[in-house]
Amino acid sequence: MPASLKLSSEYRCFDGTVGFYYHQSEMCNIEMRFAVYQPPQAKLQRVPVLYFLSGLTCSEENFIAKAGAQRYAAEYGLMLVVPDTSPRNAGIAGEDDDWDFGTGAGFYVDATQTLWRSHYQMYSYVVRELPALIAENFSVQSEKQGIFGHSMGGHGALVCALRNPNQYKSVSAFAPIVAPMRCPWGEKAFSHYLGTDRESWRTYDASELVLSANYQRPILIDQGTADKFLVEQLKPKLFEQACAKVKQPLNLRMQAGYDHSYYFIATFIEDHIRHHAAVLLD
């Protein structure tokens, strides 16, 4: 491992390894953290890599500790990479004041506004810097990348895939924010990170991007019907309507009685890993 990449802890898991890492990020101009699950197959050969983007308030640990994904990543031979959701301790006034903005809420955009732009470059970090670092240091097939995420991270995953269909061969999401331009979480984050010109927000809105993305491969979305954020923030039907307009294949599954929690994610994680494996192992 190069000196620039530091391992903070490591655990054996389903014959593979969970590792928590940190490094000095060039894009975010600060120390960033991420988690990696290396499946047992990676000891012998390069394996496809699946990125998971987490939601508001999460670190790189929530998904690894709660989703139960490692069992299936080991079964299919997929590496999992889970970045943190924002820079931390950046010294920006107000960065820790709100749970839905600032620390833990980078929204996977490249901020353009003065206060945030020198550190909050999460889109470029996730799409460019992190995959390059992973390719250099782990046993992955870089040409076989998939991406998924939850809530704010579901928004991030859809945006990354729709903007980079050749890089991300597969995409799925749990309870994603599909139209951030049209919900309070998105409007708050985008106005602070990107400014008040709403035209500039379109490049980070999945329901806008899908209209011209031509992603072609099927997108899987699971959404709980008992999710307290469903009506005001998540609005999956807006994405469904946009996909229908351009004939983008979408499997939107409304899951009766499920909420927004990791219990919901853990219930359907196997389906999502299988969705990605079907493309990445092809």
Ligand SMILES: N[C@@H](CCC(=O)N[C@@H](CSC=O)C(=O)NCC(=O)O)C(=O)O
């Ligand atoms: N503090 C909030 C709830 C925050 C929350 O539910 N965060 C979700 C993601 S929400 C969208 O991005 C999450 O994943 N939390 C971490 C976990 O381990 O559950 C409130 O008061 O409602």
